[in-house]
Amino acid sequence: MLITPRTLSGFKDYMPEEALQKENLLQTCIPIFRSFGFMPIQTPHLEYAEILSKQGSEEIQKEMYRFTDHGGREVALRFDQTVPLARFVTQHKNLGMPFKRYAIGNVFRGERAQKGRYREFTQCDFDFVGSDSVCADAEIVQVIDTCMQALDVGAFCIAFNHRKILDGIAQMVDVAQNLPAVLRAIDKLDKIGKEGVESELRNIGLSHEQIARFFDFVLLEAKGEKIGTMLADALQKADNPTFQQGVHELQQFYTLLQALGICTNRLRLAFSIARGLGYYTGIVYETTLDSHPELGSVCSGGRYDNLTQNFATEKLSGVGASIGIDRLLAALEHRPKTQNQKTLVVAMELEYLAYCAKAAATLRAKGMVVELYPDIVRLKKALQYANTRGYDRVAIVGSDEFAQQTITFKDMQSGEQHSKSIDSL
């Protein structure tokens, strides 16, 4: 009885080209993380359910893959890498602070399956634990900036804000008791526009006046060199201490970003940015691609002061970001693939195989990608295979080549052929 081969709904196979691009993308970022002194760690995919509970939103908790293992333990697949990080830094006492780590791994959320959203997906996180310095915030943005440039995804913009700005505005507009709902509403600004947010705020119970005053602050934004002026103006405009503290920290942050040599043209300050997740408490940021605004943020993060609150009384803060691997892959999808020249070596008779294998080894030793076709087939079939696999040239060994100790190279693009002696390879 045959079993129908299929993947679970919401789960996907990465096909070779896509998996290659994903691997290349990560291999571009890893040396950058390392150059800033971040070190990798790996934690299990499976944790005690208790460790992962009481964390994340109610929705995330409902979507968690939970079950009882062979030993009767309640276990669950991780839904992010931040809760395991909190567990890690409290469990291993001698890490020393600050602790900088990156982690690349898959996480699981049993969300309703929808286009482009998967129940298993890869997170690439880098975090800075145990430092309250704004320098750590700036460095995270510097790492984002460096990665985005290295990934060669075209023009991008890093937009930022401070949660205290939103807290302060909420206090000034007197909606602090409704903060979560207000944050959820403003978080949708990009999607539903000003009118949409306005209608949501009205539903929450904000008066016409409150909404006007709210928008008066929350819609403020500036790009590039105007950021400094916007911050100075904002300080004049509001006398709320929470708001002012947010502005002061943003000023330090912005000064540091400039000192780090980050091009201000790529920066945008927007008081409307909330970043959905509840745990952020400080500066937050998100990155969008000019060529693919529809993808939303491809890299976002921020500061969270309560990282380890469920595991320890001692407070440890964190600041970090996550690169959206799948969104970046979507942006890179239509890019021409630039790869090393690839050669397929084909033996026309069994007795030429060893000869071909040796030639392949010689070419490979020079750094080329060389595949040796393992079977004896008609040339037409081998050429078809080379075509499907995107090989640039085919190296053929028939009776003439074998007798004269040569190889015939056929260019798959132009169809041109030329012979080379085996010694000259």
Add this chain to the structure above:
Amino acid sequence: MLITPRTLSGFKDYMPEEALQKENLLQTCIPIFRSFGFMPIQTPHLEYAEILSKQGSEEIQKEMYRFTDHGGREVALRFDQTVPLARFVTQHKNLGMPFKRYAIGNVFRGERAQKGRYREFTQCDFDFVGSDSVCADAEIVQVIDTCMQALDVGAFCIAFNHRKILDGIAQMVDVAQNLPAVLRAIDKLDKIGKEGVESELRNIGLSHEQIARFFDFVLLEAKGEKIGTMLADALQKADNPTFQQGVHELQQFYTLLQALGICTNRLRLAFSIARGLGYYTGIVYETTLDSHPELGSVCSGGRYDNLTQNFATEKLSGVGASIGIDRLLAALEHRPKTQNQKTLVVAMELEYLAYCAKAAATLRAKGMVVELYPDIVRLKKALQYANTRGYDRVAIVGSDEFAQQTITFKDMQSGEQHSKSIDSL
């Protein structure tokens, strides 16, 4: 109420140094896989339980992490990457054959926890699907050989055999009906010695004579250049057609390995090698490190003719191997870590932070690993931190350095200090 931070029994965290070494190890192998035309694929960690059932040993089935998901589906965590490969190649019809892929991922087995054995571990597999050519077998060994040399783990030995040799011997000794038990016994030769195997064979019911004849064949082995003679002699010695076919294929295989330039000194032919897993049907191999025989095989594989039997009527054969990442890490554990020079930059006052950040960025742009200490602390604390983290030197910016636009570098090994102007970096 605080939750005790802990990992599940049998699961482990990779600490930074170990995770770094693991990452380096994989990044050494990946370009090699690619240079032979292998492409990466990734399949989900979670599959329909049905897909993974009827595969592997009874033990593996019992150890599988199975549960019911939110949608009432019976699902399971994969226990290897070979069954998902079989599912993959039958599900995606247009891959074209032969199909060469590598896959690096974690697998789960709820084994009894014991030292050095984990319930979640990483497999690094490379396989060649859809070719019956012995050239594919030889190439897999060539990839193993190339990887082992690149990993710089010292002298190693690739031992090989053919399952038909064992089938043939079993026929000649007339124990073919007991083959699985006989294979299990001979598989333990390294662990329990000849006497141990003898006693197991007696328990299975083999006569004194049968055991003597069995050993007469199964203990044959040769290293290096003597392999050719051993094969020729074996052919003379036995007239069983299965055995003879095995010898013929091994002869072709050995000729190809030589043609590929693999140093015969690293090769060993041993008729006792069975490789535990039931699914091998052709040539099998295993790799041991001369300096760490106790680790067993660090890379093994072979040919299996029935890859897709549960998913399709069309027969697809496979040949591949798996690199034992954790065993290799254990072998590398006591190696001195060779890393890029690492610098920790320390600002003695808050107003020097931007200056330091800029210096760090300059050094980093030259390819160095540079961490900027994000807080203002006493120098002693920063030096301690540098020491714990294995930094080679600390770059200090105090009032003198800031005024003179210099940096003082302190070598952590020698304690020596010298100053450099910021412009000369």
